[in-house]
Amino acid sequence: MTRLVIIxxxxxxxxxxxxxxxxxxxxxxxxLAQSGPAEVLGVKLLGDESRLEALRRDxxxxxxxxxxxxxxxxxxxxxxxGFAQPAAVHPAAFVAPSAVIGAGAVVMARAVLGTRARxxxxxxxxxxxxxxxxxxxxxxxxxxxxxxxxGHAALxxxxxxxxxxxxxxxxxxxxxxxxxxxxxVTQDVPDGARVGGVPARPLGA
Ligand SMILES: CC(C)(COP(=O)(O)OP(=O)(O)OC[C@H]1O[C@@H](n2cnc3c(N)ncnc32)[C@H](O)[C@@H]1OP(=O)(O)O)[C@@H](O)C(=O)NCCC(=O)NCCS
Numbered sequence: 001m002t003r004l005v006i007i008x009x010x011x012x013x014x015x016x017x018x019x020x021x022x023x024x025x026x027x028x029x030x031x032l033a034q035s036g037p038a039e040v041l042g043v044k045l046l047g048d049e050s051r052l053e054a055l056r057r058d059x060x061x062x063x064x065x066x067x068x069x070x071x072x073x074x075x076x077x078x079x080x081x082g083f084a085q086p087a088a089v090h091p092a093a094f095v096a097p098s099a100v101i102g103a104g105a106v107v108m109a110r111a112v113l114g115t116r117a118r119x120x121x122x123x124x125x126x127x128x129x130x131x132x133x134x135x136x137x138x139x140x141x142x143x144x145x146x147x148x149x150x151g152h153a154a155l156x157x158x159x160x161x162x163x164x165x166x167x168x169x170x171x172x173x174x175x176x177x178x179x180x181x182x183x184x185v186t187q188d189v190p191d192g193a194r195v196g197g198v199p200a201r202p203l204g205a
């Protein structure tokens with residue numbers, strides 16, 4: 001059993017607790033967060049991230065950041081030196097043999113990571129999301145539940161593709177961009193832009 005600490009104590013952390021239990025092979029020793037309930041699904045809150053070094057000295061081998069906010073997750077990921085950083089792949093996900101998954105990334109139940117697709121470090125491919133062949137998902141990005149990236153599309157670092165949104169083949173969404181839920185993205189989205197609608201246009205324009 002690999003001893004694992006999870007950073008986060010919200011809804012996303014609860015999902016990861018059940019996901020690591022479904023994977024098997026992990027002993028979840030506790031959660032770290034600035035605030036939160038004393039316990040989540042039977043896993044105790046041990047304190048905040050300042051406990052990491054003591055846990056490492058106590059023999060905790062692995063750490064996982066389970067925080068939904070992309071920028072916060074990217075920042076916390078920088079604290080994990082010295083720990084193994086496993087990817088979390090639900091047994092009910094489909095990952096193509098030629099796909100590549102970065103450290104600390106998660107593939108949720110019923111998600112599909114297609115042929116030669118690449119999921120960046122600390123990225124989230126959420127429940128039922130589909131990243132088709134040759135899609136590139138950047139570091140700490142999030143493809144929300146039911147979203148679809150068609151072949152050769154790309155989602156930039158820390159970008160959010162909202163629930164149920166779809167991206168045309170080969171279209172690139174920039175770093176830190178936000179795509180509203182239900183959007184149809186037919187052309188490239190610049191870094192940091194916020195778009196939504198069918199077809200997707202800048203929000204508030
Ligand atoms: C795009 C989004 C981030 C905007 O949220 P917000 O910052 O709170 O902004 P508001 O709700 O005030 O909306 C801002 C504008 O965008 C519009 N808008 C919001 N959501 C939209 C959508 N899904 N499609 C089209 N337009 C949308 C609003 O109508 C509003 O337009 P207005 O300025 O003309 O009134 C949010 O609606 C969204 O889609 N988030 C993604 C949720 C998601 O999938 N999370 C993953 C969970 S696992």
